[in-house]
Amino acid sequence: MRKDLHPLVMVALVAAVTLAGRALPTWTLSLATIAASNALIALGIVVLARTGNVSFGQGLFFAAGGYGVALIANAWGLNDAVAQVIVGAACGGLLGLVIGPLIARYTGIFFGMLTLALSMVFYGALVKSTALGGSDGFNVGRPSLFGMSFTDPREADFMLYAVSVIVTGFAGIAATILFRSEFGLASLAVRENNLRVEYLGLSANRMISINFLIAAIFAGASGAFALMAQRHIDPQFAYWTTSGEFVFVAVLAGNQSVAAVFVASMALELVRSFSNLYLPNTWQLVLGVFLLGVILFLPRGIGSLWIRGRRKRPTPAAAPLAAERGAAP
Amino acid sequence: MNPVLSVRQLEKRFGAVVAADALTLDIPAGQKISLIGANGAGKTTFVNMVTGYLKPDGGTILLDGMDIGRRSPRSTARLGISRSFQIPQLFVELTAAENLTVAISGIGTRMSLRAAAEAQGRRDKAVELLERFGLADLADRPISELAGGVRKLIDIAMALVRRPKLLLLDEPTSGVSAEEKFRTMDRVIHAVAPDAATIVFVEHDMEIVSRYADRVVAFYQGRILADGLPAEVLSNQEVRRYVTGGAR
Numbered sequence: 001m002r003k004d005l006h007p008l009v010m011v012a013l014v015a016a017v018t019l020a021g022r023a024l025p026t027w028t029l030s031l032a033t034i035a036a037s038n039a040l041i042a043l044g045i046v047v048l049a050r051t052g053n054v055s056f057g058q059g060l061f062f063a064a065g066g067y068g069v070a071l072i073a074n075a076w077g078l079n080d081a082v083a084q085v086i087v088g089a090a091c092g093g094l095l096g097l098v099i100g101p102l103i104a105r106y107t108g109i110f111f112g113m114l115t116l117a118l119s120m121v122f123y124g125a126l127v128k129s130t131a132l133g134g135s136d137g138f139n140v141g142r143p144s145l146f147g148m149s150f151t152d153p154r155e156a157d158f159m160l161y162a163v164s165v166i167v168t169g170f171a172g173i174a175a176t177i178l179f180r181s182e183f184g185l186a187s188l189a190v191r192e193n194n195l196r197v198e199y200l201g202l203s204a205n206r207m208i209s210i211n212f213l214i215a216a217i218f219a220g221a222s223g224a225f226a227l228m229a230q231r232h233i234d235p236q237f238a239y240w241t242t243s244g245e246f247v248f249v250a251v252l253a254g255n256q257s258v259a260a261v262f263v264a265s266m267a268l269e270l271v272r273s274f275s276n277l278y279l280p281n282t283w284q285l286v287l288g289v290f291l292l293g294v295i296l297f298l299p300r301g302i303g304s305l306w307i308r309g310r311r312k313r314p315t316p317a318a319a320p321l322a323a324e325r326g327a328a329p
Numbered sequence: 330m331n332p333v334l335s336v337r338q339l340e341k342r343f344g345a346v347v348a349a350d351a352l353t354l355d356i357p358a359g360q361k362i363s364l365i366g367a368n369g370a371g372k373t374t375f376v377n378m379v380t381g382y383l384k385p386d387g388g389t390i391l392l393d394g395m396d397i398g399r400r401s402p403r404s405t406a407r408l409g410i411s412r413s414f415q416i417p418q419l420f421v422e423l424t425a426a427e428n429l430t431v432a433i434s435g436i437g438t439r440m441s442l443r444a445a446a447e448a449q450g451r452r453d454k455a456v457e458l459l460e461r462f463g464l465a466d467l468a469d470r471p472i473s474e475l476a477g478g479v480r481k482l483i484d485i486a487m488a489l490v491r492r493p494k495l496l497l498l499d500e501p502t503s504g505v506s507a508e509e510k511f512r513t514m515d516r517v518i519h520a521v522a523p524d525a526a527t528i529v530f531v532e533h534d535m536e537i538v539s540r541y542a543d544r545v546v547a548f549y550q551g552r553i554l555a556d557g558l559p560a561e562v563l564s565n566q567e568v569r570r571y572v573t574g575g576a577r
Binding site: 186199 | 380401407411412418419423430431432434487490491
């Protein structure tokens with residue numbers, strides 16, 4: 001049987017990574033904050049992908065979370081970072097609650113295209129909305145934490161880093177518990193054969209809807225982090241290339257490991273930053289080669305680096321036993 | 330005895346092809362009934378309509394007196410009809426025990442967030458079901474590593490999880506070698522006996538039919554050609570002509 005990390009060990013890891021931020025140089029703090037934020041939304045895509053469906057339009061919920069937080073922050077002065085994350089998650093979740101059951105009956109490319117279409121409709125509406133700043137968007141104030149304001153840039157960066165790592169870390173722990181659970185197992189079954197799942201008395205649509213809702217909540221919270229990091233929001237949050245980046249992280253990670261999502265997101269940010277620094281005109285080429293390399297050598301994602309070794313392989317003596325039983329059960 | 334399943338004037342057409350033509354059939358509790366017929370005779374269509382996969386064009390399907398003709402596969406499963414498939418429909422990336430755990434988790438109204446391998450009693454129940462089929466030692470093997478005959482038995486084990494009132498088996502011995510087909514069927518009947526009082530199995534092998542069925546229903550072009558004891562039906566001239574081709 002697989003030896004999985006106990007949730008308390010995972011909590012300790014999250015605490016360690018958070019405290020490690022104190023020793024990190026300032027430039028890595030903002031990089032890690034963006035990586036954690038992207039990992040959160042990519043984690044949602046991975047949760048959804050376990051039912052066999054990929055959303056190409058998570059930018060919709062990302063933007064819904066970001067705009068929801070920005071509007072409330074400007075209207076009512078809600079600047080607390082934790083409250084903003086909760087509001088962002090709620091905005092994404094509410095939208096996911098409405099959309100999920102409607103599109104859960106579609107599968108494969110139809111599902112993906114529908115999510116993409118919905119995000120682009122939202123993008124179009126945002127661009128045309130003068131009340132929301134149109135294509136320029138609008139600014140929000142610096143976030144605080146439990147009444148504390150951070151004027152020192154290093155402290156402000158560390159606060160954002162800590163909140164994003166803690167929230168994303170706990171989302172990762174929740175996802176790990178979900179993946180190991182009966183519900184997680186049934187989600188994998190939906191991916192493989194949803195008709196058989198129905199014949200067992202389970203609702204494949206309900207399971208897809210729940211996974212979709214989780215992905216929308218993660219995306220909304222991620223939108224709140226992106227807003228806090230940039231202190232500006234515009235319709236680009238909902239644009240298809242933004243959604244594509246999150247799918248990019250999910251593809252890099254694969255759907256076998258939660259930890260892989262964080263590794264993939266950090267790797268992508270590092271490759272992007274360094275290639276942008278040293279090859280400013282061809283950094284997309286470097287990113288493309290990086291993705292090709294991962295697809296070629298790790299077709300099941302970065303997570304297969306450590307998950308593959310844990311898969312139980314049939315022993316030479318056991319394999320003929322299976323064949324024999326097939327012929328003579 | 331009241332029938333578990335009662336089908337009245339069931340109709341189904343696929344364009345010009347008649348798959349069910351005014352089918353009327355009662356299935357009493359406790360019987361083992363074999364459906365026979367050439368390819369395209371309407372046996373699998375009948376199973377698909379009873380389990381909710383296909384909606385009939387006309388007629389009624391009553392389960393314990395309740396009309397289930399417009400219900401979904403999920404709803405019919407919850408009402409007590411289970412089925413296995415000619416080609417086993419399993420989750421090939423999961424292990425044998427995990428396949429059964431998914432089936433067991435479908436019984437309750439909500440699923441546990443506890444680890445599947447640790448959920449109270451569920452793994453034990455999965456292994457107990459595999460034990461009935463003599464497959465307990467394969468519990469932790471992925472389905473993708475198992476041979477066709479084993480997959481067939483696991484497919485039937487999954488159908489048994491709900492302790493169905495009516496169990497429909499679509500060609501339970503297809504793909505099994507001639508020497509082993511009786512042992513396979515013995516194992517299926519033995520494993521099914523404690524849970525499923527009524528079994529309907531689609532079968533092409535007349536030796537299996539005559540040995541295991543209490544009653545045989547012969548289909549031909551969407552109609553029931555003959556219905557009765559195995560010896561009577563299999564010796565029926567029309568059945569010999571249109572279904573068995575003079576077999577036996």
